[in-house]
Amino acid sequence: MTAQVQVAFAAALCAGGAAWVVGGRDDALRRARVIFGGDAPPAPHPALLGSLRSAVDRFGWQLGREVLCLPAGLLLALLAGSVLPALAGAAAVPLAGRWLRAREREAAVERCAVAVTVLCSALAGDLRAGLAPHAALAGALRRESWPDRPELADAALPLLAAARFGGDVPAALRSAAGQAGAEGLAGLAACWQVAVDGGAGLADGLDRVAAVLRAEHDQRDDLRAQLAGPRSTAAMLALLPALGVLLGTGFGADPLRILLHTPAGLACLLAGGLLEWAGLAWTSRIARSAEGTS
Template sequence: MLTTTLLLVMAVLLWPAAPARSRLRGIRSPLGRGARRLAHRWVAAVPLSTPSLAVAGALAGALVAGPGGGVAGAVSAGTLWSRWRARRAEALRVSALANLARALRLLVAELRAGAHPATAAEGAAADTDPQVAGVLTAFASTSRLGGDMASALRTISEQQPVLGDALEGLANAWALSERFGVPLADLVDALCADLEHRVRFARQVHAGMAGPRATAAVLAALPLLGLLLGEAIGASPWSVLTTSAPGQALLAIGACLVCAGLSWSNRLTAKAARP
């Protein structure tokens, strides 16, 4: 115990100062950048999908824990990847709607200042996200050429399903403005208010769902904690799971049940937070 304490004290005393750490980072930075480039190229070259990750998880699980471990690894890898993709798609959708709402606010300001719709859309496109800028550029081109704006927006909404509902609303606003003479700025302003309300509601629900999501993650990790506690007290549950037929069956069934619970809870929270 005394030796360990002395070694820890010496390690703290010999810990490099900030200038030394910065010099070390400067020495390692070319290698680190090269490693990151190689990692990015590898990730780009290997197609990451739920089936491929499930196969990789099955191989890893089979090597570690036999056939039951293979089933558990496949189900776990596929479930975690699907869960991550769903969370990422939800975040991208909310971000895209928020960017579109900001861009449409700029469009409304330009329209109320007396600008032509094509000029207003081009001005708004210059100060927004590239994804939304492409939509506004197509809007400006169609308006300048005198094309069918509603059909063009509906075509763009099919190409960008993340913004599908919002673009459908913009197409309806243009159609109402042309048919009944309602000022386009007022209709787009109402659409902006709706989008902002949906984004605000989605973010509030997402924050409110942090507790249930954390609870689901903790409950999913409890079997692993029980396994570690069993090993700590000498019950050897890992040996039972990996060396006997009933253990292999229990390992596969338990992993499937845990992943089913995670998928179910994720589906519930995703439906509640969808804008």
Template sequence: MNHVGEVVAALAAALAVLAWWPARPRPASVARSKTGGERRRWPILLILAVGAALVGGGGAVWVAIAVIAVGAGFGADRLVRARRSRLEAARVSGLVLGACETLAAELAAGRPPGRALERAVDDWPALARVAEAHRVGADVPAAWRTAAATPGAADLRLVGAAWQVAHRTGQGLGDTLDRVAQDLRGARATRRVVEGELASARATAKLVALLPLLALALGSGAGGDPWGFLFTHPLGLGCLALGLGFAFAGLSWIEALAREVDRP
């Protein structure tokens, strides 16, 4: 590889790392605009990487490397974001259970629903709209259903339904929420078991995705030049792109299966 090629490769790799680098957390109110910005970022990075390869005089081989690098960055970015979303949903699910337990405990202690909601808001500020709806006399079950739209908070629909049933029938809200909390604890225990089973599948998929690197290392140790073949020969570039595509497709498939299992 000549000096120009090395510079182009380094620039393409830097662009891929820049695209993959985790973005800073944003408030939920700007989530939609952030998604639009992410969609626009990748075509721009692809154009920059290809332009750098052409300006550097690397030729078609380096253009292909730049495209593969940006594609790999895009795939890694999707996997990282999927994992981050899954962990955030699990965290929110725990907050839902905690809020339900807090409400049940406060009501059992004889406090009014408004005060119980304020106590739950202290633990989880996302419930502020529900507390405000109760304070102004608005539709509290509808506020619960709106809060349930947050990823990982789907179980709040059960809390909203319990609130509505207790309001219509006059049944004790504390007892109803206590039974909902028991159901949520049972569902959470089941999800932990399922998550443990999925962890082995994820670990196996990651191991299979890393096996080609071991094969390349063994080939280099045996006196071959697999890296040179992958990055300089057109057939090698095709194999590299295809291999990365299959690896990311397999990992994405595992994540898709996990989302279907975790779906409430």
């Protein structure tokens, strides 16, 4: 078996393992049939898979797209003839997972903020249509699918209970406002506390709350648009070293052998990696500071 065939087989094996973890068994079998042109290899024993899942659940691990760092590191290790890329790929898994989880949390917070704005507008419309405040709140929560959305379910259930059974709605709203992204519910609670006996007055207050929340959302979107340019520039500059390695390989300089098999190359690789991390961390901190002071 030639070296090229070994590399191709290892790449296919790594990609199949990553597809199994990320996409599930059926998707992985379909990919295997496409790659190998025949029947897919037999699946691992169910007991083995059950043991793996129980271990993952026991330690609270969450495997997602970050597991792709493993096959990428293994492929680079095969191409470079060094174990360092494989170790770097394994070390990158928790870091990439933390970054992906942070992105998911930010997206969930943004969806929650938008849902609060929509709820205020929908509730104001129902009040103007003549519904009682408690019935309008319960109907708006169900219509906007709050109980069915993971980022809103914890806040929706106490609100629905208070609205349906005549509970303390302002207290439930203030409690739900402690969730990230749902801070606008505190304004809804204040309006409810003041004007619960008059539906028209409550509707006017909710319109003002919704207008303020929409203005804040538009301000955040504008700030993200302004920061998109610097972030893209930082990401492009961070990828330039990898592009340099590819160009050097294309010119026959073999930079991977120098970087991974010589003391000077290892020193340059370590220094470059530290500088790369420092630059990305500094850029991210500047962006977060700008978003926090907006």
